Amino acid sequence: xxxxxxxxxxxxxxxxxxxxxxxxxxxxxxxxxxxxxxxxxxxxxxxxxxxxxxxxxxxxxxxxxxxxxxxxxxxxxxxxxxxxxxxxxxxxxxxxxxxxxxxxxxxxxxxxxxxxxxxxxxxxxxxxxxxxxxxxxxxxxxxxxxxxxxxxxxxxxxxxxxxxxxxxxxxxxxxxxxxxxxxxxxxxxxxxxxxxxxxxxxxxxxxxxxxxxxxxxxxxxxxxxxxxxxxxxxxxxxxxxxxxxxxxxxxxxxxxx
Numbered sequence: 001x002x003x004x005x006x007x008x009x010x011x012x013x014x015x016x017x018x019x020x021x022x023x024x025x026x027x028x029x030x031x032x033x034x035x036x037x038x039x040x041x042x043x044x045x046x047x048x049x050x051x052x053x054x055x056x057x058x059x060x061x062x063x064x065x066x067x068x069x070x071x072x073x074x075x076x077x078x079x080x081x082x083x084x085x086x087x088x089x090x091x092x093x094x095x096x097x098x099x100x101x102x103x104x105x106x107x108x109x110x111x112x113x114x115x116x117x118x119x120x121x122x123x124x125x126x127x128x129x130x131x132x133x134x135x136x137x138x139x140x141x142x143x144x145x146x147x148x149x150x151x152x153x154x155x156x157x158x159x160x161x162x163x164x165x166x167x168x169x170x171x172x173x174x175x176x177x178x179x180x181x182x183x184x185x186x187x188x189x190x191x192x193x194x195x196x197x198x199x200x201x202x203x204x205x206x207x208x209x210x211x212x213x214x215x216x217x218x219x220x221x222x223x224x225x226x227x228x229x230x231x232x233x234x235x236x237x238x239x240x241x242x243x244x245x246x247x248x249x250x251x252x253x254x255x256x257x
Contacts, residue, residue, distance in 0.1 A: 015103075017068065018061075021064055033051060069158045069159070070164050071165060072162070072165055075089075075093075076089055077254055081254070097155075133146070134223065135226060149234075155234070216230060217229070
């Protein structure tokens with residue numbers, strides 16, 4: 001019973017936040033450009049169609065899920081102080097994230113198929129469409145796997161945010177700032193170095209690391225990539241991240257102000 005009440009509480013807060021984010025983005029990307037064009041007298045240059053073709057609509061939801069999953073301490077603090085257990089909060093947060101991903105992923109795909117593709121005549125509207133869409137000849141099957149693939153990406157992103165957020169709460173605010181500053185720098189250097197090795201070093205391209213990456217990504221010499229290895233990999237990663245998050249929740253403590 002408590003889980004249902006906490007789930008409703010968190011869902012109401014986060015769905016309102018999601019609506020506010022979309023209202024802000026639509027105002028920023030659609031209304032403001034129109035106003036600026038009207039004020040400057042260049043209204044002929046304004047195109048609602050062009051403004052709606054941007055990927056900001058679909059990308060925003062993934063960013064929102066990562067942020068709210070990372071910044072969950074205030075909700076945790078409020079509910080724990082009101083007699084809610086860690087297990088109840090954890091279960092409710094996972095349920096709410098799942099519901100939000102179901103809603104957001106559905107909206108994203110509808111927007112892609114109903115707006116981006118007809119208006120921009122684009123096909124590479126997300127990762128799945130750019131690399132895996134051609135694997136299936138049946139458009140209904142392709143759409144179904146697009147939904148599954150995109151949903152799993154959102155799940156991995158949300159769970160990654162939960163791991164990061166709960167890991168940071170184990171430290172003082174000073175240490176949190178150091179981690180938040182150092183991690184992106186180290187990550188950027190690591191990614192750039194690895195990318196340069198993959199692109200420029202032919203010897204590295206033949207190593208087990210490169211071969212393993214090709215296997216996970218479903219790379220094929222001809223035709224579209226195979227989505228199944230990536231789907232299985234994301235399922236495995238999701239389970240691992242969920243277990244890590246559950247463990248970190250058990251160690252999570254309220255901090256003294």
